[in-house]
Amino acid sequence: MLYQLASQVSGILMCPQCQHSLQQTHGGAKCGGCGLQYRYMNSGALDLRLQKPQKYSLEFELGLPLLQYPDCVFAPLLPNPMPQVDYSGMATPNHLSGTMLSHFPRAEGTSSLALDLGCGDAVHRDVCERAGFHYVGLDYESPSAQILGDAHSLPFCDNSFEFILSTAVLEHIQFPFVMVKEAFRVLVPHGKFIGTVAFLQPFHSRSFYHHTHLGLLNTLQYGGFTVEHIVPSATYSVFVAQARMTNPFPGMPKSLSRCLVVLPHVLSNVWWTIGRLANRGVTRHSHVLSTTGALTFMCRKPGD
Numbered sequence: 001m002l003y004q005l006a007s008q009v010s011g012i013l014m015c016p017q018c019q020h021s022l023q024q025t026h027g028g029a030k031c032g033g034c035g036l037q038y039r040y041m042n043s044g045a046l047d048l049r050l051q052k053p054q055k056y057s058l059e060f061e062l063g064l065p066l067l068q069y070p071d072c073v074f075a076p077l078l079p080n081p082m083p084q085v086d087y088s089g090m091a092t093p094n095h096l097s098g099t100m101l102s103h104f105p106r107a108e109g110t111s112s113l114a115l116d117l118g119c120g121d122a123v124h125r126d127v128c129e130r131a132g133f134h135y136v137g138l139d140y141e142s143p144s145a146q147i148l149g150d151a152h153s154l155p156f157c158d159n160s161f162e163f164i165l166s167t168a169v170l171e172h173i174q175f176p177f178v179m180v181k182e183a184f185r186v187l188v189p190h191g192k193f194i195g196t197v198a199f200l201q202p203f204h205s206r207s208f209y210h211h212t213h214l215g216l217l218n219t220l221q222y223g224g225f226t227v228e229h230i231v232p233s234a235t236y237s238v239f240v241a242q243a244r245m246t247n248p249f250p251g252m253p254k255s256l257s258r259c260l261v262v263l264p265h266v267l268s269n270v271w272w273t274i275g276r277l278a279n280r281g282v283t284r285h286s287h288v289l290s291t292t293g294a295l296t297f298m299c300r301k302p303g304d
């Protein structure tokens, strides 16, 4: 039933097919424009995925100078000296570092919404609620999601969310430029978009596009975002990522193969440290940037 969703959530829903508002029905919702019916799944999620193919036009401007960006965009992320949310004493997901969490925004009002875009098992609920947000988890197929939807055609009105979190999702999106434009559309002006994306992870779970830091900057800027940080993970290197997500030594126990990759991980760091003596232009951070398994990004929708 649509009333299972909080009123502030049902109020922002729209038909992903024609962008018209939805009307509550006994078993789900009906579009007041095109008449499509949307129903609840057994999991309790309202299924607002596209029901038929839909055209989406993108425009690119060619012949422009290469990307412009201040160096601070790719600089190592420092802890926010004035974090807005106190996460002390709270068990937080391992993939969200304390430094990353110190940059999370606090809800501005009691009805502020946070979208977990590609929420999976909804492990970010507590983190978002601690920040004062009403949590909305959307996924394409997870039974833990409140709403099933397509990241290419979000079933939400413009300017609905103050905060969007999207971890390890962008690499699984068939048309990442479209998803980023959709995130921009449903975010309020000045709203924050934080997420992660695979770089040198192995192919996994139908991943389409793993991003370099420049590719990620380009994708986010194309969407309209002001990019504040793109940060490589120093601990989650290409070696660690490969060992955790695939077994580089088939037949070997995974625990042993994970131990073995520590050696090239450490050797690589040592080698680059020595190499710096010969080439002062090479920094520890530039090494991490080119060999990381995944990148974290933080950006904002500019205000009017």
Ligand SMILES: [Zn+2]
Binding pocket: 015, 016, 017, 018, 019, 020, 031, 032, 033, 034, 035, 036
């Ligand atoms: Zn419709």
